[in-house]
Amino acid sequence: MTYRNVVSAVVRALAAETINSAGGCDFEPKIQCAKQKGEIVGKEAAFLQDCWVFGRLHKGLSPVHWRALVAKFSTHTDRKHASITELTKLLQSPAPERFRHCAIVTWALPKLPGVEGKRSTNVLPAAWYCMDSWSDEPHPIKTQERWRREIRKALEQSVDSALVEAQHILEGEGLLMSEAA
Template sequence: MTIYRDVLSAVVRCLAAECIDNTAKQAWQKLYSAHADEGAGIEVLGRLGGAEVIDNNLVDCLVFTVLHKKLKERHWHALAAKYSTHKARKVEAIGKLLPLIATPAPKLFLYKAVTAWAVPKLKGARVQLAPTVSVDIPVDASPSKQAAIIKAALAADQVRRKRIESRSADMIVLPDSFYDMSTWDPDAHSERTRREWRQKIHAVLDEMVSEALKEAEAILHEEGLLLSEAA
């Protein structure tokens, strides 16, 4: 059975499991709900679900279910906003966090500050696809051979484009202008004020994540799923 090296890797993996197999996750949620009062652990739940072998993906789904049920709501949403790669889950979590943060900043500023924290600006997140394809064609090749080379190059480029577009579709990538704080504040407060607001909002969110990871670590300790328990 999977043993995680630390709580963060467990959280990241179980949240990623939602994107890989949402149907399996929902099935394990129902199973957990049915046996939660009996104190059934992850290994027992796996057996109850008819799993002959509790593989890594299954454990990730079970950990997702257990953390979702046992963590405080604000802690679950903080982890989902910070680490989930599931678009809908991340957007939902951001919305759930907004009412929990006290700030003198306008609502627009709060929304954009929380979103920028959950979806930080990443270098290289946008892949520019060239509008043309370069092909080396031997000058002494026959017309049919040249046509075949061009056809193969175009097919390979199409596959590459689909792979890149598919990968980008799984990410939330915000335009660069979103991170410009001057667009967050309709009342045009000073740069110093805006920076202070952002710093305090992010500090509250970071504290929530730290608390959530500590709580998740205690839950995983109980299940014996951390490396220290396996040693």
């Protein structure tokens, strides 16, 4: 199986750990069952490859790049929140720590369309998206907007560079479709 692009590979790999009910990339029971029937094909083969890509990216990317991808694309709530916490500690900004944390959380869990964001189980209450509650001390709105913009720009740059590195890893393994002219 080859992936259409690096984003689909990353999304599938990060989603693989939440596919089974026990959590984690616990592919061994499914693969053992598939082996008993013969060759591993279909969904089991795709799942095995997604788990392998997860491990390969986790090992091959720098911790900062890995955390950025997990915060942006993961569906595993605990890992996503752990990555957000680590990014809050690492990200340099003149903004207070609470503001940085809230800015990163709202970047990683953007407000979704629908009635109060109820189209997804992984959304925040509406109050989280109000910047005035992100700091104990009052700051001008322009300053808050600048801080948020700079934080999001740094996060997006980190995701972009992580995707470039992930693309190099996946191309080296021959897992990305080549562009047909």
